[in-house]
Amino acid sequence: MASGKTATTVSAVPPPHAAIHRAVLAIPRGCVASYGEVAARAGLPGRARLVGRVLAAAGEAARLPWHRVLRANGQLAFPPDSAAFREQKRRLAAEGVILRGTRVDLGRHGWQCNLDAELWAP
DNA sequence: ACCGTGACGGTAT
DNA sequence: TATACCGCCACGG
Structure with a gap:
């Protein structure tokens, strides 16, 4: 590092948001x-909270399936009476993911659920 | 620089 | 199953 810039160690970690x-x-x-x-x-x-921040910062323009991200207990992270909540619920429903009461059945729609569906399918 | 807030989570009660 | 607490850390005031 020739110049007196802040070194920051050459290898820097890949940007978290990426x-x-x-x-x-x-x-x-x-x-x-x-x-x-x-x-x-x-x-x-x-760093779960960071994920929330990054998604919020990303915005619609990022074209990310943000609606597939929810709390560990299956609840949506938005207030039930908010527009965001309704939008997320709508997008999930469009993919066949329905809310059982206030939460999504993680056992059925959890990560890699398609593989499970394949195992259970006729 | 201190402090409250929040698209959260794991553990204990 | 529901609450309470605490750890986490980027941001804004």
């Missing part, structure tokens, strides 16, 4: 994943 985008894109259609799962899969264990 890995997160990749992890979200990897969630199969009709399936869901928790913020924590996405974080872990992005190589950022324990």
Whole structure:
């Protein structure tokens, strides 16, 4: 580092948001994943909150399947009376993911649910 | 620089 | 199953 710039160690870690985008894109259609799962899969264990921030910052223009990301307990992360909540619920329903009460059945729609469906299918 | 907030999560009660 | 607590950390005031 010739110039007196802040060294920052040459190898710098890959931008967190990039890995997160990749992890979200990897969630199969009709399936869901928790913020924590996405974080872990992005190589950022324990950074669930960051996933939320990144998704919010990404916005619609990013074309990410953000609706497939929910809380670890199966609930949507938005207030039930918010527009965002309704939109997410609508998008999930369009993929066959329905809310059982206030939450999604993770056992049925969890990560890689398509594989499970294949095992159970006739 | 301190502090509250939040698209969260794991554990204990 | 539901609450309570605490850890986490980027941001904004």
